[in-house]
Amino acid sequence: MKFELTKEFLQEIIDKIDRQEFELIKTELSELHNVDIAELIEELDEEYGKILFELFEDETSAEILVELDEESREAVLEDLSSQEIAEDLIENLDSDDAADIIADLPSEKKVEVLSHIEDIEHASDIVDLLSYPENTAGGLMAKELIKVNDEWAVLRCVREMRKQAEEVDKVYTIYVVDDDDVLLGTLSLKKLLLSPEKTFIKNIYNEKVFSVKANSDDEEVANIMEKYDLIVLPVVDDLNRLIGRITIDDVVDVMKEEAMEDYNKASGISEQVDASDNIVTLTRARLPWLLIGLMGGIMGAEVIGIFDIENNIELAFFTPLIAAMGGNVGVQSAAIIVQGLASNNLGMDSLAQRLIKELGVALLNGIICSGLIMIITSLIGYPNSISFTVSISLMAVIIFAALFGTFIPLVLDKYKIDPALATGPFITTINDVLGLFIYFMIGKLFLNL
Amino acid sequence: MKFELTKEFLQEIIDKIDRQEFELIKTELSELHNVDIAELIEELDEEYGKILFELFEDETSAEILVELDEESREAVLEDLSSQEIAEDLIENLDSDDAADIIADLPSEKKVEVLSHIEDIEHASDIVDLLSYPENTAGGLMAKELIKVNDEWAVLRCVREMRKQAEEVDKVYTIYVVDDDDVLLGTLSLKKLLLSPEKTFIKNIYNEKVFSVKANSDDEEVANIMEKYDLIVLPVVDDLNRLIGRITIDDVVDVMKEEAMEDYNKASGISEQVDASDNIVTLTRARLPWLLIGLMGGIMGAEVIGIFDIENNIELAFFTPLIAAMGGNVGVQSAAIIVQGLASNNLGMDSLAQRLIKELGVALLNGIICSGLIMIITSLIGYPNSISFTVSISLMAVIIFAALFGTFIPLVLDKYKIDPALATGPFITTINDVLGLFIYFMIGKLFLNL
Known part of the structure; x- marks a missing residue:
């Protein structure tokens, strides 16, 4: 029963619709799962999609409707009367799916459709379910049991x-x-x-x-x-x-969304989008982080500007390294905490215990990275004073970023704010700017900037 | 039946074990789900955990065993004979759970335990399941149906x-x-x-x-x-x-792991770790990205060194901004593609169509960000030549990073390489370095570096 939608198959269906070979299409598609038929309709142009949808009847078309994305669902419902929606579709669905479909209708049509449902108990179940917010147990449940x-x-x-x-x-x-x-x-x-x-x-x-x-x-x-x-x-x-x-099948989606949300936050995407959204939606989801990053960059420039780096121009060569390493370490630390909070496996360690452990990880990573940068920059031929300054600064920045990255999500969580924000733009940017500040302060100390 | 493990409850159990009030403990814990009892055992010191585990019998202890993490499971099995493991535990489990437990035993004990299973059919089911690799349908299935x-x-x-x-x-x-x-x-x-x-x-x-x-x-x-x-x-x-x-419950774990793996890659964590792992494991999982970042940073320093920036020192102030923005845009673009590939909703667009769309998003983001940086840097009082160079470079870097971030995961996927690598260290670092190169090339063009 497995099926993969190909361009050839899509074209074949389009040709058959053009030639009005509807019975042939029905026989061919009868082997498919409703999920696959829905996918097919979504890929077709709206007019073709509607024609295809209308080939199916009652129970099958109701189940296909449930699987359609919002856009295609709106399109196929547009042409149907409230009575048709109620009798052909809603009556054939479980209460949870029925409520989901009705919830998306314009409010006038909502009432009309509800009034056309003949099975009074079914209608009252749906009305009942409509009263629960989407993101609650009531919004997920069905009445059939x-x-x-x-x-x-x-x-x-x-x-x-x-x-x-x-x-x-x-x-x-x-x-x-x-x-x-x-x-x-x-x-x-x-x-x-x-x-x-x-x-x-x-x-x-x-x-x-x-x-x-x-x-x-x-x-x-x-x-x-x-x-x-x-x-x-x-x-x-x-x-x-x-x-x-x-x-569980309804909850799998919730779990996926949760994981996706955290992933998005870590990747700097501010709202749930996917690759098929349009350019404006995609830009809107991405711009906020970029703007925060921009502000951070400007602040970073100001921080560098405070110091007199002209006499030790090589120090400027390493600002991207310091900023990137600070950012990387901070995101790693925050991501481990965010995952731990999401999957409830942080155990019962206190904040202090967490920070001490993170300090251990940071020291280990820091010693290795700082040692390497000391050796490599010396080999390349940078002055010892520069190698030394960069190496010490890197150590300081790694330790700072690790502690900051651990501390912030735990504190956010304590105050019931989504800890995944700590992997996102605001904190990462602060981390970057403070990292640069630490770098140049250490530079000032050793090189008299 | 809901339960949350607290420090107080844990201490209470420890005290009762010390006072040998075993019957009391049993009554108290009889209300709990096996998952919660397993969690309790994991939190206790090994010796106390063993004592607690041995309070339960046959079916219950078998089900607790399944829920225990590897470490605690090894500890409680250590003290049991092969016959006890077979008769008290394995015989009370479904074939899939039984096979999972036996698979983790040392190979000698494995054979011994199998030979002690009295139900021949059960034993042969388990042997059969043991033959499938862990990450296949055979490794997930149970024989009971x-x-x-x-x-x-x-x-x-x-x-x-x-x-x-x-x-x-x-x-x-x-x-x-x-x-x-x-x-x-x-x-x-x-x-x-x-x-x-x-x-x-x-x-x-x-x-x-x-x-x-x-x-x-x-x-x-x-x-x-x-x-x-x-x-x-x-x-x-x-x-x-x-x-x-x-x-589905066994598969939910697979889904979660998949999502976690992608999240880890995006956060620069190279292997599956969680916050409870020890410092060395945590460091090992994080060091690879940091090292790649380090190499990238050194390459970045070399790139900056090529150019004669002393006469336009302000340009150096903005290197962290350019590097960060390039990195951010690249990760955003790659993350959207990686998610799309993971959830199979990229539809049937070609690579060229994807890139053109991404170009649109990049242009929109780029115009806004570049415009802002032009205005803000002018207001702050940077020379017009600097504002102009930074602004143009930012535009170029955003476009380059967006296309690069889209192209790489799609190409990786085409060659059956995990596209999530594109959100990880290697590509991000290349992105950073090339971004800096573009920046200073443009600087050279406009400012005669």
Whole structure:
């Protein structure tokens, strides 16, 4: 079932649409997963994409819609009436996907579509889900789930599950609740299969169950699911009543985004962009760091200007080296802390312990780098005074940058500010400028600048 | 069931171990998830950790063992005989976890432990899994699964599943195979629950199923599972016979590692380390980039030395700015490409199209930054010739770095070299040095250096 979209295949589909060979296309695409059909539609020009989308019906087209990116989704929905959207698409989707689609509609159309959903329970589930912010457990959850009462016996349980299964596409876990819908635990399919028909559920269910409140942050959801290797996580209200469940596939996206955000910050990209965004969006995401870097560069120039470097002009040759090394060490130190905070494996060391350890790493790196620069610059033939000054400064800058890079993210985290900012522009730039200052102060000391 | 390990709790446990209040500890910890107990053991001193681990029995201790980090795992296994490891721990684990534990044992002990496993089928499953490299589908899969024959009726199917369920802890999917064990498709629990007892499986199963070969790369497994939102993925041999299944929780780690690797490369960390590693390991992971940066810095100094900057000393003030901006732009450009390649969303643009787009972004960023530097340096009072030179050079360096940063990862990827290297030391340093060269060449042109 694996599929890779090629230019040839794309052209073939375009030709077939031009020749109106729609049945042929349908047969050919019936082998593909909805994700791949969505990818195909995204790559086609809008008009062709719409034609292709309309070849599919109800359940299939609903599932393709879910996979489409925002732009293509808007395009295909544009031509459909509220009634068509409600009856052909929304009614065929799980509540979470349905809510995501409706949330993106213009507010007028939103109400219209909702009013056209015939299944009242489905409509009310969707309205309910729409009330949760996107980045909360409520925003991630679906309402479809299988639940059984702890007072039931296995036989009744199977019968009730059969009824519920008609509404639920995929059964992940069987939840056990009491008469008030309060979540008590889970029932494994294994236990259900292996227990005699008259056994009561309350005697065979598992009481150890993780759950989250609907207003929990999505990153907390991701952390719990990852830490405890959960495939599905139930969501409860403040009275601990079961109101939905979150599956890992939706959370994988949250995890990826989190990792991407940190990566972006470390690379100097200020908002989530990808290579397919347009030039203005890409520029906007990149300009802020460049501007901060620019200011830092100007400040750096001013710092150098303070000192009288004309008599020791060679010192100026090494300013890029000092600035780059300070920046590199700072980013390394901050990145290790940021990763440690993100994956919760910093253990229980105190700030002081962290700094002492980082000092050790910096000393080791510093001695090696400073020694090398001393030897190499001497061999090249720089005056000893220059070699010595550059070498001592490099040591000082490496130590400073390592401590600064460790300290800042830990302090940011303590004050609930995203520590990944420390790998970003602001701190790196400060690091650069202070590094230059240290360099020339040491130069002044040894060379009388 | 949520739990956060605190220093107080840790001390409390240590005190109780000292007072030998083992029953009390057991009761207190019985509420915790195995993951949390493992974390607790890791934080304790080795001797205390061992005592704590030995409080638990069979199934629980086996599951705690799986969650322990390498160091603590070695410590607790050290004191156990091969027979104890086999009978108390390995027999209670799924084949994939069991294989992971045995793989880490010294080779002598490996054979001994395997020979003590009483369940011959379990032992042969483990031996089978041990034959696959760690970073392949075979290395990720477990042998425990539920499979039914397409010729069976629903009634027989449920009966057989009951038998199989005794061996299988968690039922994710029901696989449908033919008499030769060839994978045909999957059967949803929903269909099974809703179909009359005499229906044949072949009439109700779903033929659309993704599978991977046992020797597939783990990153390919992660990509398929992520793209198609799969919770579990069957593994087949070259004859398409079902031999195992991979669950998403094992693959989440692969995804995380992939993201981390790219992040590390962008931050100048050459191997997977975390904040809890020792000083030497941390230094070793960081030194390579620093050394490359150092060489780059020396080359940069040599480049500056070529030019006669004494008559335009102010030009030297801006070398850190030019180097930093070139580096920043290059990393941004490369990061966007690396992310695009990693998440397969670069679409089908050609190299030329990418470069033209990047040129657009660079022009926009360049005009803004160059304009600003022109204005600001003039206001500060630098000579017009300096303002002009710095401004023009900055434009040139931004354009060069953007194209270079886009070109290199795409070319690396084409030759099957990890494109994330382009965000790392080697390329960034080349970028810096060439940037300085461009700067002073332009300076020479306008200022007769």
